[in-house]
Amino acid sequence: MEYDKAVVNRLKRIEGQIKGVLSMIEKNQDCKEVITQLSASRSAIDRTIGLIVSMNLEQCVRENIENGESTEQIVKEAVDLLVRSR
Numbered sequence: 586m587e588y589d590k591a592v593v594n595r596l597k598r599i600e601g602q603i604k605g606v607l608s609m610i611e612k613n614q615d616c617k618e619v620i621t622q623l624s625a626s627r628s629a630i631d632r633t634i635g636l637i638v639s640m641n642l643e644q645c646v647r648e649n650i651e652n653g654e655s656t657e658q659i660v661k662e663a664v665d666l667l668v669r670s671r
Contacts, residue, residue, distance in 0.1 A: 586641050595633045602626040634670045638663050 606622045642663040646656045 586644060588637070589640070592633065592637060592640075595629065595636070599626055599629045599633065602629065631670070635667065638666050638670075 602622060603626055606619060606626065609619050609622065642659065645659045649656045649659060
């Protein structure tokens with residue numbers, strides 16, 4: 586699978602968020618602020634996982650349809666990936 590630039594950009598933003606959290610911790614900032622930023626990072630990671638799975642699913646379904654193959658197993662695997670990521 587080829588990952589598009591949007592996925593890379595999302596991960597770079599998440600990286601920046603995590604670095605920001607580390608800085609907050611090093612500066613002994615308030616627990617509530619740290620947790621808020623960690624929660625935002627986790628949400629961004631969850632959305633990125635969903636994006637990657639959906640992009641992959643779309644590509645695999647298209648290929649299977651072109652080859653006259655069933656898409657049932659691919660969809661099941663995608664759902665399993667999403668469930669495991671939680």
